[in-house]
Amino acid sequence: MTSFRGLILDYGGVLTDGPEMADLPVRARAAGLRVALLSDAHSVPDEYAERFDAVVLGGATGARKPDPEAFRRTAQLLGLAPDDCVVVDDLPINVRGASAAGAVGVRHTDPDSTLRELDILFDW
Numbered sequence: 001m002t003s004f005r006g007l008i009l010d011y012g013g014v015l016t017d018g019p020e021m022a023d024l025p026v027r028a029r030a031a032g033l034r035v036a037l038l039s040d041a042h043s044v045p046d047e048y049a050e051r052f053d054a055v056v057l058g059g060a061t062g063a064r065k066p067d068p069e070a071f072r073r074t075a076q077l078l079g080l081a082p083d084d085c086v087v088v089d090d091l092p093i094n095v096r097g098a099s100a101a102g103a104v105g106v107r108h109t110d111p112d113s114t115l116r117e118l119d120i121l122f123d124w
Helices: 009-013 024-030 068-077 090-102 111-122
Strands: 006-009 034-039 053-055 085-089 104-107
Touching: 006 009, 006 024, 006 068, 009 034, 009 085, 024 034, 024 111, 034 068, 034 085, 053 068, 068 090, 085 090, 085 111, 090 104, 104 111
Parallel strands: 006 034, 006 085, 034 053, 085 104
Antiparallel strands: none
């Protein structure tokens, strides 16, 4: 059993990378995880937003990626500490920001490798 209780996902480049990635928040919530969307986008389609416990767009928390504070504040919205969370983003600078906040960062390059890594981290 994993100690991670939260998953923070980027929108563009991650959730938009095929149906398996788009369904990831649903899968995570079904496994009992708290799930947030953290994106620099100004909006996301409603069918994506409704899959999350928290949606943070742009600088809504007062900090933007890659600032570690953006990840800390998003984890807080989930009722979690950053070290309870795994963050998936396609930009290395954002993964480094997540890691600096205390979260485990996963760089998304393709669905297969990202899902394989999450399977290991969450023991699905």
